[in-house]
Amino acid sequence: MNENVSRKNIDITWAKYKYVVMERSYKKYKDISKNIGLNMYTYDMFTAEIDSICKLEPVKSQSINTLQHIWGYFKKNASKEDKNVFLMYLEKYVNDEIELYKVKNVLKEYAIKYKSSYLLNSYYFDY
Structure with a gap:
């Protein structure tokens, strides 16, 4: 090649x-x-x-870092309500009250809402 x-x-x-x-x-x-x-x-x-x-499982501290990184794609354009929802889900994940996929689903909704084709073309939301 x-x-x-x-x-x-x-x-x-x-x-x-x-x-x-x-x-x-x-x-x-x-x-x-x-x-x-x-x-x-x-x-x-x-x-x-x-x-x-x-093949490795996500590492919680690394997942939190990645969630915050992905949030960075939206934070300038996101509504205050979207920000509050994300922060609430993130806090629940940090405190072991919800699973990682639930926070990722919120970010996927934002990727759709804010038309982030880069994120939607990635496999991040599929893992």
């Missing part, structure tokens, strides 16, 4: 998986981002690493 095609495929795939990786390991997220920038991967190497990380 042509090196430029391989890099383009890595960039496209990374956009789909990066938040899935972030909620499992922020360190891996940073390492992969750095290695992509340094052209350290073939597409097969890259996808093998992504596949192995996706």
Whole structure:
């Protein structure tokens, strides 16, 4: 495969998986981002690493960080009510009162409402 095609495929795939990786390991997220920038991967190497990380369960502290990061896509345009709903769900998740998927569902609703195609094209809401 042509090196430029391989890099383009890595960039496209990374956009789909990066938040899935972030909620499992922020360190891996940073390492992969750095290695992509340094052209350290073939597409097969890259996808093998992504596949192995996706098999891991999310880490709560990493999930909280990722939820806050995703919220950043909306915070400037979100209504006060949407902000309050997100913060309430986040707090309930932090306090083990609800599951992660419930907070992610709220953020998915916002991605639809605020037309964030970047997030909707990612796999974040599917994991």
